[in-house]
Amino acid sequence: MDNFLNTQLHPADTCNICTEHFNATHQPVALPCKHIFGHECIKKWLKGGRGNMNACPTCRYVVVPKPNPRASFDAASIWKTLCDQPPERLHTFMMKIWSGLEILWQRQPSGAFTVTSILDQAIIPALINTAHRTNAPDDRRQDSLLDCYNLVAASWDSLGRPDIATGLAIPLVRLARLMASAGSVLPKWLTTNPRANKLVWRANACLPIGEEDISWRYIIEASHQTESPYFPLLYLYTVLISQSIAHFPAPRPYPTKRHEVMNLVVERCCTKIGGGGAAWKGKPGDGLEDVLVGVYDELRRYQLEKGKMSLRGHDREDAVVKGIWALAGWGGGKGNTR
Numbered sequence: 001m002d003n004f005l006n007t008q009l010h011p012a013d014t015c016n017i018c019t020e021h022f023n024a025t026h027q028p029v030a031l032p033c034k035h036i037f038g039h040e041c042i043k044k045w046l047k048g049g050r051g052n053m054n055a056c057p058t059c060r061y062v063v064v065p066k067p068n069p070r071a072s073f074d075a076a077s078i079w080k081t082l083c084d085q086p087p088e089r090l091h092t093f094m095m096k097i098w099s100g101l102e103i104l105w106q107r108q109p110s111g112a113f114t115v116t117s118i119l120d121q122a123i124i125p126a127l128i129n130t131a132h133r134t135n136a137p138d139d140r141r142q143d144s145l146l147d148c149y150n151l152v153a154a155s156w157d158s159l160g161r162p163d164i165a166t167g168l169a170i171p172l173v174r175l176a177r178l179m180a181s182a183g184s185v186l187p188k189w190l191t192t193n194p195r196a197n198k199l200v201w202r203a204n205a206c207l208p209i210g211e212e213d214i215s216w217r218y219i220i221e222a223s224h225q226t227e228s229p230y231f232p233l234l235y236l237y238t239v240l241i242s243q244s245i246a247h248f249p250a251p252r253p254y255p256t257k258r259h260e261v262m263n264l265v266v267e268r269c270c271t272k273i274g275g276g277g278a279a280w281k282g283k284p285g286d287g288l289e290d291v292l293v294g295v296y297d298e299l300r301r302y303q304l305e306k307g308k309m310s311l312r313g314h315d316r317e318d319a320v321v322k323g324i325w326a327l328a329g330w331g332g333g334k335g336n337t338r
Contacts, residue, residue: 012028012036015028015036015037015038015041016035016036016037016057016058017037017038017041017042017045017057018038018041020038022038026038026039026040027039029042031056031061031063032061032063033056033058033059033061035056035057035058035059035061037057042057045057046063075151075167075168075209076209078144078147078148078151078168079148079168079171079209081144081147082144082145082148083201083205085144085145087194087198088194089130089134089145090197090198090201091194091197091198092130092133092134093126093127093130093145094126094175094179094197094200094201095192095197096122096125096126096129096130097122097123097126097175097176097179098179098183098191098192099122100118100121100122100123100125100126100176101113101121101122101176101179101180101183103121104117104118104121104122104180105180105183111180111181111184113176113177113180114163115162115163115164115165115169115173116161116163118173118176118177119152119156119169119172119173122176123152123169123172123173123176124149124152124153127145127146127148127149127152128149130145131143131145131146131149148168148172151167151168152167152168152169152172155167155168155169156169165212170209170210170211170212171204171205171207171209173212174204174207174211174212174213174214175200175201175204177214178200178203178204178214178236179191179200181214181273181274181280182200182236182240184272184273185240185243185244185247185272185273186240186243187243187247190243190312193312193313195312195313195314195315196239196312196313198313199232199235199236199239199313200236200313202232202235202236203232203233203235203236203237204233205232206229206230206231206232206233207230207233213280213281214233214274214280214281215280215281215282216274216280216281216282216283216284216285216288217282218230218233219233219234219237219284219288220284220285220287220288222234223288223291223325226322231318234321234325235313235317235318235321236313237273238295238299238311238321238324238325239310239311239312239313239317239321240273241268241269241273241292241295241296241299242299242303242310242311243310243311243312244268244269244272244273245268245296245299245300245303245304245310246303246310248268248272250264250268250300251264261293261297262289262293264296265289265292265293265296266289266292268296269292269295269296270283270284270289270292290329291325291328291329292328293328294327294328294329295324295325295328297328298324298327298328299311299324302320302324
């Protein structure tokens with residue numbers, strides 16, 4: 001120890017930049033990395049040190065982290081950034097929402113969740129939990145999840161915590177309602193599947209940010225166009241029909257009369273999916289119901305007669321979905337809402 005103290009600890013008496021001795025007008029300062037330089041010398045270096053600007057001349061320690069450019073603090077930009085998060089982070093976020101929805105289902109089995117309960121029990125805890133769980137402790141970048149939480153919480157509180165969704169809360173509350181609707185059909189194990197959750201997220205994200213409801217008109221539009229921006233919602237809807245066929249067997253013998261089949265399809269595809277407390281806005285028109293009979297029959301044939309598994313949101317299933325709707329008469333019905 002004595003040898004170290006006598007030979008290794010040297011007083012800093014000169015600046016490593018200009019090599020001049022420190023004095024009353026050339027005072028030493030230490031950077032966070034503990035290297036010592038003349039006050040004016042290091043200021044000049046940090047502001048204009050060529051390729052080493054903003055870093056210690058000795059060890060290249062970054063003195064002041066450069067701020068990452070970020071969009072203005074508004075709902076649209078934060079929502080876009082949120083949608084661009086890595087799939088695994090969005091999955092973590094949605095898993096937390098599922099946990100909150102499970103509590104809400106226990107309290108309100110009808111599924112008629114209020115906006116207040118959705119925000120309190122599902123959305124806000126999911127935002128905070130995911131931000132804390134998936135951010136590195138030393139990550140100084142702006143976090144869109146925390147931005148989202150701050151904007152939703154501040155807006156909601158400033159309005160007196162009303163039981164309506166406003167601003168950025170709109171697509172998040174809509175997401176929770178869509179998940180609640182899907183959860184009435186999907187088996188629980190599938191709600192923990194990252195690919196299925198990615199599909200649910202995309203189905204919600206494809207809708208306009210300010211649209212409060214999940215409207216049947218988006219299903220109708222997507223059912224008419226092969227390249228509709230709302231295809232992810234149609235894809236999810238088809239998966240839900242497929243899961244309904246797999247887990248809620250049709251009556252035996254299967255009805256043969258047209259009106260009986262129509263009644264079954266409407267009950268399975270329009271009332272059970274999109275019904276209840278998370279009801280979708282509007283009603284499917286006669287044209288869509290006609291096409292749904294074909295979709296339901298094609299899915300039954302695909303799953304039962306051909307021995308295929310139910311659709312689960314896996315990769316490349318979108319081609320199967322498009323094929324089934326095409327066989328059922330894609331674009332053949334008027335499909336107007338009524």
